[in-house]
Amino acid sequence: MIEAHDLTKDYGDKRAVDGLSFSVRPGIVTGFLGPNGSGKSTTMRLILELDAPTRGEVTVNGKHYREHAAPLHEVGALLEARSVHTGRSAYNHLLALAQTHGIPRRRVEELIDLVGLHDVARKRAGQFSLGMGQRLGIASALLGDPSTVMLDEPVNGLDPEGIRWMRNLLKGLAAEGRTVFVSSHLMSEMALTADHLVVIGRGRKIADTSTKEFLSQASGNVVRVRSPQAAELERLIAGPNVTVTVLQPGLLEVHGLTSAQIGDAAAAGGVALHELTPKEASLEEAFMDLTREDVEFKAAELEDEEAAA
């Protein structure tokens, strides 16, 4: 369980996280979604108290992270930035972390096998590929058998097989009753993994909803209609909240009406329909819709800054 209340972090003049409140519940995978630079990694650092918030607070399993007597048993974290000494072997890295909690060597070996690093465990971590580094990070996160697992962009650098493995691992961890909080800028990945979504843009919360609801809300009323009497149909369904886009002769995309409303209007006007398809937006599109303003604002801001410089 992670609970953030009015979490805010400034770096100099820049506000990285802005009044963020949310809670992450156990038993499900919660996706933490946002474009790059939207404050996901900062939020995770605040949760681990690596950085101190400017305002607000965040607790893990009811306590500030620092107050836990055995932090690695409470939260297992994989941060986006590498957190491994490049000169140390994977085995010694995990052993050093394990020893702070008196976790036995047997557990270190178990984790190395679990993430598939057995053959390279004695190699220096600096020689690891991105994917191997990611697996080492996941082994560190799971070392303490934590009740809350928090992973920042965990599929970065993983191959398709690794991504599938990660997906199953996350679902499995949630099914065991753990709190699973996973950040990503890849909507498609989240659609497959996350049950619930916290979406942020420019440090602010944009949405906090189930993945299912997020998708259906975002798809809105977009219907694709194919008709030999397209011009006639366009006239029939015209209204103040309706926009019609002509994709090609005889093919329309209608915003603002359901497929039922369009079908009824066509029947009443005696217009033949060859296709009537309610279009579901992909999570990707839904996300783009939600964050477009924030991204555009940011781009405009950058231009201003450049002009000023």
Next chain:
Amino acid sequence: MSAHAHVSQLPRTAHTGRVTQARVALSEWTKLHSLRSTRWSLLVGFLLTIALPVLFAAVTSSHWGSMSPHERADRHPLDIALAGVNLSQLAIAVLGVLVITGEYSTGMIRASFTAVPRRLPVLWAKTAVFGSVAFLLMVPPVLIAFFASQAILSRHHILQISFSHPGVARSVIGGAVYLMLVGIFALGIGAIVRNTAGGIAAFAGIFFVIPPLMNVLPTSWNNAISQYLPSEAGRQVFSLTHGDHSLSPWPGTALFVGYCALALAIAAVLLVRRDT
């Protein structure tokens, strides 16, 4: 997807150990000995501490016949025996800085502070573990350096000095004490600066740049101030003779310990307050 696929392969563990200072110290021991930079720095420190005295003793012995009385009077056997400490302190100081700045440059510090979010146990453990290792590994070379240089100088009675002579054992072991404290001081500097190059530069500035600058001051000021510099106060523990303008061995050492404590105290305050 079947329900079976939704069970993670993560083996459970009944273990629920809490973080203790002793456990963090064990972890820091693992971190220290598992890096090549540690082994190299300590090996270089070990060898320099022995090699330089052996070289000086050999040169002094072979040139003794052609030396003027004044030159001969200037040679002190203990200065020869502990000459290596002046050089090996660099290797120990660099390692002291690296023990902490290496974690910042690689990002390891985030893993360390995630495991031990109270942070201070990490600083204390690093200090204790690195200090102990530096001391224990530097005692053999100062002893070897003493007895080897004495053996090489055995033809010259005036350059013979007994280990049981007052102050000799203290000075020889003092060489290792000094190296340990230099390492701890450097670790404190590294924790304040958080950057390898900056930490080494700061250490070099305090130990090798400021002392000669004191010569620019009027002699009376120089005499009054220099003895209280970390490098001057620190070296008294491995000096047999003490001038009018230097502290005695134990007050000097106490002052150097004070400088180490100050560096660590500043580091501790910053460590808890700063973002990582």
